[in-house]
Amino acid sequence: MAFEGLTERLQNAIAKLRRKGKISENDVKEVMREIRLALLEADVNFKVVKDFVKQVRTRAVGSEVLESLTPAQQIVKIVNEELIKVMGDEAVPLNHSKKIPTIIMMVGLQGAGKTTTASKLAAKLKRENKARPLMIAADVYRPAAIEQLKILGKENDIPVFEMGTDVSPVEIVRHGLAQATANKNDYVFIDTAGRLQIDEKLMAELAQIEELAQPDEILLTVDAMTGQNAVEVAQGFNDQLNITGVVLTKLDGDTRGGAALSIRAVTGKPIKFIGQGEKMDDLDVFYPDRMASRILGMGDMLTLIEKAQRDYDAEKAKKLEEKMRENTFDFNDFLDQMNQIQNMGSLQDIIKMIPGLANNPALKNANIDPKDMERTKAIVYSMTKAERENPDLLNPSRRRRIAAGSGRPIQEVNRMIKQFKQMRDMMSKVSKGNFGGMEQMFGNGMGGRLAKMSMNRMVRKQKKLKQKRMKQLRRKGRR
Amino acid sequence: MGLFDKIKRAFTGEQQAPSKEETHYENGLKKSRQGFGAKLNALFANFRTVDEDFFDDLEETLIEADVGYDIALKISDALRDEVKLENAKSKEEVSNVIINKLVEIYEEEGKDEDRRLQTAAAGPTVYFFVGVNGVGKTTTIGKLAHRYQEQGQKVLLAAADTFRAGAIQQLEKWGERVGVPVVSKGPNSDPAAVVYDAVQKAKQEDYDILLVDTAGRLQNKVNLMKELEKMARVIAREIPEAPHEVLLALDATTGQNALTQAKQFKEVTNVTGIVLTKLDGTARGGIVLAIRNELHIPVKLVGLGEQMDDLRDFNPEEFVYGLFKGLVVDSKTEANDDSDSE
Numbered sequence: 001m002a003f004e005g006l007t008e009r010l011q012n013a014i015a016k017l018r019r020k021g022k023i024s025e026n027d028v029k030e031v032m033r034e035i036r037l038a039l040l041e042a043d044v045n046f047k048v049v050k051d052f053v054k055q056v057r058t059r060a061v062g063s064e065v066l067e068s069l070t071p072a073q074q075i076v077k078i079v080n081e082e083l084i085k086v087m088g089d090e091a092v093p094l095n096h097s098k099k100i101p102t103i104i105m106m107v108g109l110q111g112a113g114k115t116t117t118a119s120k121l122a123a124k125l126k127r128e129n130k131a132r133p134l135m136i137a138a139d140v141y142r143p144a145a146i147e148q149l150k151i152l153g154k155e156n157d158i159p160v161f162e163m164g165t166d167v168s169p170v171e172i173v174r175h176g177l178a179q180a181t182a183n184k185n186d187y188v189f190i191d192t193a194g195r196l197q198i199d200e201k202l203m204a205e206l207a208q209i210e211e212l213a214q215p216d217e218i219l220l221t222v223d224a225m226t227g228q229n230a231v232e233v234a235q236g237f238n239d240q241l242n243i244t245g246v247v248l249t250k251l252d253g254d255t256r257g258g259a260a261l262s263i264r265a266v267t268g269k270p271i272k273f274i275g276q277g278e279k280m281d282d283l284d285v286f287y288p289d290r291m292a293s294r295i296l297g298m299g300d301m302l303t304l305i306e307k308a309q310r311d312y313d314a315e316k317a318k319k320l321e322e323k324m325r326e327n328t329f330d331f332n333d334f335l336d337q338m339n340q341i342q343n344m345g346s347l348q349d350i351i352k353m354i355p356g357l358a359n360n361p362a363l364k365n366a367n368i369d370p371k372d373m374e375r376t377k378a379i380v381y382s383m384t385k386a387e388r389e390n391p392d393l394l395n396p397s398r399r400r401r402i403a404a405g406s407g408r409p410i411q412e413v414n415r416m417i418k419q420f421k422q423m424r425d426m427m428s429k430v431s432k433g434n435f436g437g438m439e440q441m442f443g444n445g446m447g448g449r450l451a452k453m454s455m456n457r458m459v460r461k462q463k464k465l466k467q468k469r470m471k472q473l474r475r476k477g478r479r
Numbered sequence: 480m481g482l483f484d485k486i487k488r489a490f491t492g493e494q495q496a497p498s499k500e501e502t503h504y505e506n507g508l509k510k511s512r513q514g515f516g517a518k519l520n521a522l523f524a525n526f527r528t529v530d531e532d533f534f535d536d537l538e539e540t541l542i543e544a545d546v547g548y549d550i551a552l553k554i555s556d557a558l559r560d561e562v563k564l565e566n567a568k569s570k571e572e573v574s575n576v577i578i579n580k581l582v583e584i585y586e587e588e589g590k591d592e593d594r595r596l597q598t599a600a601a602g603p604t605v606y607f608f609v610g611v612n613g614v615g616k617t618t619t620i621g622k623l624a625h626r627y628q629e630q631g632q633k634v635l636l637a638a639a640d641t642f643r644a645g646a647i648q649q650l651e652k653w654g655e656r657v658g659v660p661v662v663s664k665g666p667n668s669d670p671a672a673v674v675y676d677a678v679q680k681a682k683q684e685d686y687d688i689l690l691v692d693t694a695g696r697l698q699n700k701v702n703l704m705k706e707l708e709k710m711a712r713v714i715a716r717e718i719p720e721a722p723h724e725v726l727l728a729l730d731a732t733t734g735q736n737a738l739t740q741a742k743q744f745k746e747v748t749n750v751t752g753i754v755l756t757k758l759d760g761t762a763r764g765g766i767v768l769a770i771r772n773e774l775h776i777p778v779k780l781v782g783l784g785e786q787m788d789d790l791r792d793f794n795p796e797e798f799v800y801g802l803f804k805g806l807v808v809d810s811k812t813e814a815n816d817d818s819d820s821e
Binding site: 037049142252256371 | 540543544545614649652697702730732740
């Protein structure tokens with residue numbers, strides 16, 4: 001299936017232009033077509049795409065693109081900027097009530113992830129703001145929906161208010177709010193049943209709850225995999241309730257998430273959070289610029305950098321740097337590095353964030369097994385201390401022993417050692433500031449260059465941050 | 480009667496009494512059909528000449544109906560050729576070409592499709608349900624259990640979703656409602672073990688049907704997909720020809736990602752059929768075309784609502800006929816109107 005990113009599409013379209021020597025208005029049209037198709041493929045609503053492309057075209061037809069030496073990059077830049085503009089320029093925080101409690105109501109279709117999101121958000125507030133949330137179980141329709149909320153509440157130590165399934169949701173909310181006031185809870189979550197936006201009876205029920213609770217925040221929960229239908233859903237809910245924000249769930253899948261763009265463009269309501277996994281802390285603030293990169297298939301470098309910063313231990317980084325300079329990168333460091341990478345999340349998630357690798361067709365089908373890394377580690381664990389420090393010791397006999405010890409085939413041990421050596425060489429190059437060898441990694445053409453640009457940016461940023469850290473360390477040392 | 484003939488007959492205004500099943504589809508899918516037909520009609524209403532803009536609009540209309548990106552391009556390319564070859568210029572000619580092409584693609588891909596649910600020759604029949612989170616696996620199982628129970632079959636459910644909070648209770652509630660036993664272990668227990676117990680019980684106590692519920696998982700989570708593989712293996716070890724069906728539940732509102740989902744689940748568990756859920760909530764039926772064209776997996780069941788009996792066998796002929804019928808008739812009357820006014 002054709003599922004390449006916009007970057008790649010543009011690359012192809014512009015490769016055609018190169019042969020022409022002169023770029024005409026017609027060629028721009030061709031490029032716009034590619035943009036349009038890429039966005040449609042990413043499930044962005046067609047009406048939104050139409051307006052969007054018009055906007056981009058107006059900007060692109062201006063002199064800046066035609067006269068620029070690298071039109072492809074210019075166009076990607078414009079598209080990226082416009083995407084960010086449509087999705088809102090910056091992250092929008094949660095609304096707060098002046099007086100406690102802040103009431104947050106979750107609404108959406110069936111199976112969008114309302115209950116899970118409510119619990120994640122409550123747990124997040126509890127963790128980060130020391131909040132005392134209360135969750136009200138107002139889904140009386142789906143079998144065991146109340147149990148689900150109760151279990152999640154118990155796991156996270158958050159009280160859940162419920163009255164069984166025989167009471168009307170409006171009554172449940174009324175009593176729940178009374179209890180929240182009595183117990184001085186500062187946040188109240190109302191978990192409602194999933195419903196279709198065209199279900200008049202159930203939508204009226206939501207309106208009643210809204211009337212009663214006067215929530216500070218009505219969060220529409222939308223599955224990121226939703227197709228063209230996203231617009232009708234968002235519009236339907238928005239027309240009948242005062243939606244204040246959107247939560248996009250299941251973004252840890254491989255969907256492009258064009259729904260984000262559609263919803264924002266149609267309702268004008270900000271996307272506030274994104275759900276990225278099944279664990280309770282897998283809920284992140286929504287950043288429009290990062291989502292733009294994802295829709296474009298450009299990778300999410302910023303999140304990667306942020307993750308790396310959060311997880312990369314400065315002390316260890318310094319030691320590693322010293323080692324790299326001396327070119328004594330050994331298996332101990334290798335192990336260390338792998339542990340750090342694992343701390344950052346699943347390898348697949350990380351790869352998705354790297355520009356150029358995000359939609360690399362070669363990697364598309366290369367399923368990365370989270371256990372692969374464990375297996376590689378097992379191989380290293382089967383080495384003796386001497387072998388780990390001096391990889392050149394590894395002769396065939398030792399390799400056979402390692403294979404038996406780690407329970408992996410000998411070919412895999414050989415491959416892993418070979419990869420290790422390549423990595424060691426690369427490390428020495430990087431530490432000398434030479435990126436020559438890495439170019440092939442990203443492929444040729446614009447995608448490759450773009451990737452390199454971001455790579456350079458990341459390295460620069462990391463260097464800068466490292467210097468900052470070092471300075472702080474030195475200062476601390478003096479004290 | 481071939482699907483094409485049927486549409487042709489509708490086109491010539493010949494009426495026939497709709498069967499009961501047809502009426503049900505028409506009610507359940509009213510929204511889908513209107514969505515699809517109305518969109519194409521709107522396109523034709525704005526039709527002036529066949530030019531590049533028209534092709535752009537056509538592609539958009541088709542994509543908007545969720546027919547999938549590939550089909551949209553296929554049709555617009557076919558139309559481009561046709562316009563050149565047959566010099567089709569008028570509204571009717573163009574609309575005919577489009578519909579012919581859609582039906583052609585649809586029929587060609589579905590020639591030897593078997594939409595019946597397979598059953599075991601002897602011993603329990605095992606259906607294994609897979610899909611991403613929140614598509615409606617458990618609900619579908621509840622509805623299906625109800626159907627078999629009504630038919631007098633001895634049904635057993637296996638709660639192998641041990642991961643999601645409240646999932647076991649949800650299936651147990653369905654079991655109570657329908658009146659069938661549920662095999663379960665505690666939360667976070669090994670789902671393969673649950674499956675094993677259920678298969679043993681089904682064999683020993685002579686159950687006719689065993690429906691296995693699994694936890695929703697995104698198709699790009701390799702370890703979770705492996706877990707699914709293991710469950711299927713456990714079933715096959717105990718009953719060699721089982722599972723008799725691996726049913727992938729797909730949310731009808733999902734966009735292009737539905738195709739990736741089906742592809743990757745098929746790789747792991749050899750999906751034999753699709754359950755298209757929440758079809759009552761979407762204004763598009765195009766996804767059915769996309770699934771058939773790109774995946775070659777038959778849609779076997781459709782979910783049309785939240786009630787126990789809102790699960791139906793899928794009848795693509797009726798469905799596509801329904802999709803196009805309004806369209807063909809409408810464009811004809813419209814054409815008449817035009818000629819009248821002229």
